Amino acid sequence: MKAIVYEKAKTFTVKDVPKPVLSEGEVLIKVAYSGVCGSDLFIYSGTHPRAKAPLIAGHEYSGTIVEIHPSVGDAFKPGMKATVRPTYACGVCYPCREGVPHVCKSLKLYGIDCDGGFAEYSAVRAENVFALPDDIDLAAAALIEPVAVAVHAVRRSELKAGDVVAVFGAGPIGCLVGLMAKKAGAREVYVSDMNPYRLDAASSLGLWPVNAKDTDFAAVLAEATDGRMADVTFDCAGAGQTIMAASATTRVRGQVMVVASFHAPYPIDLLAVNFKEQQFTGTRVYTDADFKIACGMVAEDPALFKKIATVYPYADGPAVIDGIPKGADVIKALFSFE
Amino acid sequence: MKAIVYEKAKTFTVKDVPKPVLSEGEVLIKVAYSGVCGSDLFIYSGTHPRAKAPLIAGHEYSGTIVEIHPSVGDAFKPGMKATVRPTYACGVCYPCREGVPHVCKSLKLYGIDCDGGFAEYSAVRAENVFALPDDIDLAAAALIEPVAVAVHAVRRSELKAGDVVAVFGAGPIGCLVGLMAKKAGAREVYVSDMNPYRLDAASSLGLWPVNAKDTDFAAVLAEATDGRMADVTFDCAGAGQTIMAASATTRVRGQVMVVASFHAPYPIDLLAVNFKEQQFTGTRVYTDADFKIACGMVAEDPALFKKIATVYPYADGPAVIDGIPKGADVIKALFSFE
Numbered sequence: 001m002k003a004i005v006y007e008k009a010k011t012f013t014v015k016d017v018p019k020p021v022l023s024e025g026e027v028l029i030k031v032a033y034s035g036v037c038g039s040d041l042f043i044y045s046g047t048h049p050r051a052k053a054p055l056i057a058g059h060e061y062s063g064t065i066v067e068i069h070p071s072v073g074d075a076f077k078p079g080m081k082a083t084v085r086p087t088y089a090c091g092v093c094y095p096c097r098e099g100v101p102h103v104c105k106s107l108k109l110y111g112i113d114c115d116g117g118f119a120e121y122s123a124v125r126a127e128n129v130f131a132l133p134d135d136i137d138l139a140a141a142a143l144i145e146p147v148a149v150a151v152h153a154v155r156r157s158e159l160k161a162g163d164v165v166a167v168f169g170a171g172p173i174g175c176l177v178g179l180m181a182k183k184a185g186a187r188e189v190y191v192s193d194m195n196p197y198r199l200d201a202a203s204s205l206g207l208w209p210v211n212a213k214d215t216d217f218a219a220v221l222a223e224a225t226d227g228r229m230a231d232v233t234f235d236c237a238g239a240g241q242t243i244m245a246a247s248a249t250t251r252v253r254g255q256v257m258v259v260a261s262f263h264a265p266y267p268i269d270l271l272a273v274n275f276k277e278q279q280f281t282g283t284r285v286y287t288d289a290d291f292k293i294a295c296g297m298v299a300e301d302p303a304l305f306k307k308i309a310t311v312y313p314y315a316d317g318p319a320v321i322d323g324i325p326k327g328a329d330v331i332k333a334l335f336s337f338e
Numbered sequence: 339m340k341a342i343v344y345e346k347a348k349t350f351t352v353k354d355v356p357k358p359v360l361s362e363g364e365v366l367i368k369v370a371y372s373g374v375c376g377s378d379l380f381i382y383s384g385t386h387p388r389a390k391a392p393l394i395a396g397h398e399y400s401g402t403i404v405e406i407h408p409s410v411g412d413a414f415k416p417g418m419k420a421t422v423r424p425t426y427a428c429g430v431c432y433p434c435r436e437g438v439p440h441v442c443k444s445l446k447l448y449g450i451d452c453d454g455g456f457a458e459y460s461a462v463r464a465e466n467v468f469a470l471p472d473d474i475d476l477a478a479a480a481l482i483e484p485v486a487v488a489v490h491a492v493r494r495s496e497l498k499a500g501d502v503v504a505v506f507g508a509g510p511i512g513c514l515v516g517l518m519a520k521k522a523g524a525r526e527v528y529v530s531d532m533n534p535y536r537l538d539a540a541s542s543l544g545l546w547p548v549n550a551k552d553t554d555f556a557a558v559l560a561e562a563t564d565g566r567m568a569d570v571t572f573d574c575a576g577a578g579q580t581i582m583a584a585s586a587t588t589r590v591r592g593q594v595m596v597v598a599s600f601h602a603p604y605p606i607d608l609l610a611v612n613f614k615e616q617q618f619t620g621t622r623v624y625t626d627a628d629f630k631i632a633c634g635m636v637a638e639d640p641a642l643f644k645k646i647a648t649v650y651p652y653a654d655g656p657a658v659i660d661g662i663p664k665g666a667d668v669i670k671a672l673f674s675f676e
Binding site: 094095100103105156227228243244251252253258259260261262263264265266267268269270271272273274275276277278279280281282283284 | 432433438441443494565566581582589590591596597598599600601602603604605606607608609610611612613614615616617618619620621622
């Protein structure tokens with residue numbers, strides 16, 4: 001089968017690899033669409049601490065079930081549409097044993113710790129497979145994984161109907177978090193970024209774009225709220241200057257959601273955290289329940305979510321992955337294997 | 339009357355000053371004991387942003403009501419024992435209007451923004467006065483204000499019965515937070531400091547002292563919890579290295595309470611906040627309800643709380659204030675005006 005293989009730092013290659021053979025408990029998915037995540041770019045950089053070449057990356061994918069190992073029960077049938085929850089937990093660490101395996105101490109993902117979805121076929125454990133409606137738009141279905149990240153971040157926050165929300169970063173997660181905040185009842189959602197293409201995408205989703213290049217985000221929120229500021233700020237940018245600024249965009253007793261993965265410690269305004277009794281809350285991937293919610297939301301309104309997607313033939317994969325960090329006009333790149 | 343007056347940086351002076359004359363709504367308290375807080379030392383340094391000389395500092399005090407302005411209702415009578423909630427709010431900012439005046443945008447305190455309790459008499463608005471039982475130990479009653487800080491910090495946390503707790507700093511607030519954590523049902527409370535005198539005080543309160551000079555706090559917690567770490571960590575030290583270490587002493591999905599006032603932004607381990615879904619929560623002073631709880635707790639068991647107190651005649655005030663930052667063997671200094 002064809003796959004986009006991570007071979008070494010700065011090298012993804014489209015090549016023929018053996019089609020996976022099912023092991024016990026696994027389901028074979030014929031991949032339709034596979035999305036590119038920031039962590040795929042991190043893998044591409046050669047500095048991802050876990051991904052080891054050669055690897056079929058990609059952990060946001062949809063497709064059709066084509067084969068089921070006999071050991072798997074009768075939940076799935078060939079021909080079913082499906083997506084994959086790529087996370088799998090160790091089962092024995094204390095978060096696993098205490099019922100929160102999504103924060104497993106050694107959480108792993110298809111496409112990072114083992115082969116994933118940048119290929120025509122992917123063998124996945126049955127417990128990671130989510131069946132989808134027969135008429136689902138499979139391009140939209142490849143967005144379910146990042147939608148689940150946003151669902152989790154918003155559900156884990158204290159956002160209430162009527163709230164004003166600030167989002168740092170109009171990338172895929174920032175856009176989807178903003179969208180989920182609206183669905184959760186946020187009255188106004190302001191999204192800050194410096195990339196005009198991303199700000200236009202945020203705007204198309206009904207969010208208020210703020211260009212951080214020439215506009216003070218805190219001043220915009222102050223004007224919008226008569227000085228009260230955002231009830232909840234989501235940092236989906238992961239830069240030192242955004243997390244430092246997050247206290248200022250957030251009201252007294254408000255919440256800052258740490259959604260982005262920060263690759264280094266950054267200073268935060270601890271005096272404001274103390275004086276304003278603010279809360280900084282981390283949020284990581286999603287629970288199984290969040291993933292199911294995301295499946296339902298995408299199935300209900302695929303056109304809405306596809307506003308952030310651009311589809312490329314898989315053969316263009318290496319060039320697309322190379323282009324995103326250089327500022328290509330794309331929010332969420334999807335590779336078509338159809 | 340005699341008062342300990344802040345006259346300029348590095349200068350507190352015991353001198354005669356006019357006895358206060360009551361204004362509308364005020365009550366006159368004959369001060370019995372007045373405690374020294376970290377913010378009094380900050381005033382002494384000359385760098386406190388709000389305190390302006392000349393000032394009678396001190397915002398932790400107890401005494402006897404000796405005079406009541408006729409405009410005040412009949413809640414108080416001369417001869418009643420009392421303490422003072424030193425905080426007063428603007429009443430018009432949004433936290434005030436939304437019912438959380440303790441996080442008023444311009445919160446002020448007796449003893450910082452106007453004259454306080456380092457004097458024989460103090461005139462205080464009736465709404466700031468808490469009547470106490472006739473037989474209360476007035477030295478213990480001067481500890482109610484810092485006890486209220488600890489009550490608020492613990493009640494604002496998500497601490498549950500059976501939890502393991504880590505506290506950075508065995509100063510007055512660290513000791514009292516540890517004690518409140520025990521009252522809230524914490525199974526084991528570990529307190530880290532480098533000062534042996536302070537660690538002994540923590541130990542006398544039933545807390546587990548950890549000398550940070552030669553012992554790795556995270557390793558102690560790991561051993562005590564089989565690697566699970568503290569459910570809640572309270573940073574009562576306010577140093578850069580403690581808040582950076584706080585993620586490591588705290589479990590997955592645990593909470594770090596930012597109790598200390600940090601005078602500068604410090605880095606925190608944001609990757610851990612995200613990966614472990616931790617929560618950093620700010621906590622400031624106390625609500626009126628917390629203060630009332632503290633009154634009751636101190637009245638019930640004055641001997642327990644007095645374990646952290648050392649009483650000095652007020653005439654020694656300037657020397658004591660000068661000695662604390664130099665490492666004097668004292669947790670909470672109380673000045674006697676009796």
